[in-house]
Structures are given as structure tokens and as C-alpha cells.
Amino acid sequence: KAGVTQTPRYLIKTRGQQVTLSCSPISGHRSVSWYQQTPGQGLQFLFEYFSETQRNKGNFPGRFSGRQFSNSRSEMNVSTLELGDSALYLCASSLGWGSVGDTQYFGPGTRLTVL
Amino acid sequence: EDQVTQSPEALRLQEGESSSLNCSYTVSGLRGLFWYRQDPGKGPEFLFTLYSAGEEKEKERLKATLTKKESFLHITAPKPEDSATYLCAVQAGYKAAGNKLTFGGGTRVLVKP
Numbered sequence: 001k002a003g004v005t006q007t008p009r010y011l012i013k014t015r016g017q018q019v020t021l022s023c024s025p026i027s028g029h030r031s032v033s034w035y036q037q038t039p040g041q042g043l044q045f046l047f048e049y050f051s052e053t054q055r056n057k058g059n060f061p062g063r064f065s066g067r068q069f070s071n072s073r074s075e076m077n078v079s080t081l082e083l084g085d086s087a088l089y090l091c092a093s094s095l096g097w098g099s100v101g102d103t104q105y106f107g108p109g110t111r112l113t114v115l
Numbered sequence: 116e117d118q119v120t121q122s123p124e125a126l127r128l129q130e131g132e133s134s135s136l137n138c139s140y141t142v143s144g145l146r147g148l149f150w151y152r153q154d155p156g157k158g159p160e161f162l163f164t165l166y167s168a169g170e171e172k173e174k175e176r177l178k179a180t181l182t183k184k185e186s187f188l189h190i191t192a193p194k195p196e197d198s199a200t201y202l203c204a205v206q207a208g209y210k211a212a213g214n215k216l217t218f219g220g221g222t223r224v225l226v227k228p
Contacts, residue, residue: 004158031213033213033216035216035218042219042220042221043159043204043218044218045215045216048213048214048215050213055211055213056211056212056215058215092158092214094214097213097214098210098213098214100146100147100166101147101164102214103149103161103164104149104214106158106159106161107158108157108158109157109158
């Protein structure tokens with residue numbers, strides 16, 4: 001079974017631009033979560049989607065948004081990029097939502113550099 | 116607010132030198148405690164899930180244990196390929212938490228031959 005895939009793997013943008021990252025979950029998985037990983041803050045939860053609905057959200061500004069499609073694929077968007085948005089963005093998928101035993105499996109991440 | 120603290124931040128071991136990593140947590144009703152391994156430039160790789168105090172799980176040279184406030188990851192007779200960052204995360208038990216994971220800062224393990 002193929003794992004979680006993320007595209008692109010690397011991105012370089014300049015301040016003020018916007019960016020869209022894509023995530024394809026493991027086949028059959030219906031929940032997708034997004035995390036930001038930086039050396040200073042570690043891994044932080046951005047948001048989670050299940051059945052095309054955002055189910056919960058972390059403490060990030062409104063510039064960070066996402067969506068999920070009917071095939072469970074997900075995208076996240078960051079508008080008006082700031083230098084501090086440089087990070088590894090990780091997508092994780094799981095079978096369902098909020099059930100005991102539901103494990104999150106991570107993709108390889110998208111490395112975003114903001115200049 | 117859910118919190119996870121891992122110690123030490125970094126660990127240097129000689130090949131064959133066993134050691135333990137600590138993960139202390141506070142969470143609103145633990146649904147699960149997760150251990151992941153992360154290699155540089157890659158996404159976290161799932162290792163174990165523990166659900167209740169007293170539970171233990173093993174995989175090759177790794178053994179994870181859980182108490183009501185801590186989890187330990189024991190590395191027995193490590194090899195250089197065990198070098199990685201080990202991440203601990205908790206999942207809260209209330210429904211609205213969904214699958215959200217709260218992570219600790221990780222322990223970077225270097226095993227020298």
C-alpha cells in the first residue's frame with residue numbers, strides 16, 4: 001500500500017507571496033492532519049480534516065487555511081508569507097476520526113523556505 | 116492544555132550501550148501515547164501506541180512502557196542505524212480532539228560504532 005504523499009517536496013518563495021501544498025493520504029484513510037515543524041517550536045498541529053470538514057484547528061493565524069476534497073486528498077494554503085513560515089510542513093493521514101487505535105501516518109513533508 | 120516534555124534533548128551512545136528516553140505528559144484524558152522515529156529530512160515513522168498504564172510494547176531493540184504520567188523508550192544494545200530523533204506524542208480523550216497529536220521536543224540519539 002502506498003504511503004502518504006506530499007507535493008511539492010521543496011519550495012522557495014518570497015515574503016508576501018502565497019503557497020499551496022498538497023497531500024494524498026493512504027488509500028482508504030479519510031482523515032488528514034497538517035503539522036508545522038521548526039527547530040524552535042518543534043511539531044505543532046495546524047488543522048485536521050475529516051469528510052471534507054475541518055474538525056479542529058491549532059493556534060495559527062488565519063493566513064493558514066486548508067481544505068479536503070471528496071477523495072480525501074487535502075491542500076493547505078498559506079497567504080502573505082512571512083520569514084517565520086519557513087518550516088517543514090507535514091501531512092498525516094488516519095483511517096477515521098477520533099477513534100481509539102487510529103494511528104496517524106506521516107508523509108515525507110514539504111520543505112518551505114521563505115526569502 | 117496538553118503538554119509533553121522529553122528528556123534528554125540529545126543522547127550519545129556507543130554501539131551496544133543500552134539507555135532509556137523519557138516522555139512526561141499531562142493530557143485531558145489520555146486516548147493514546149505515540150512514539151515516532153524521525154530521520155533527518157524525513158517525516159516521522161510510527162513505532163508504537165500505548166493506551167493504558169502498565170502497557171508495554173516491543174519492536175526489535177526498542178521497548179516502550181507507560182505509566183500514568185510518563186512513558187519510557189528503552190533502547191537495548193543499540194546499533195548505528197538506531198540513530199534518529201525519537202518523538203513522543205499524546206492524543207487527548209475528548210471527542211473534539213479528534214486525531215490531534217501534541218508532540219514533545221524529541222530526543223536526538225546518536226549511536227557511534
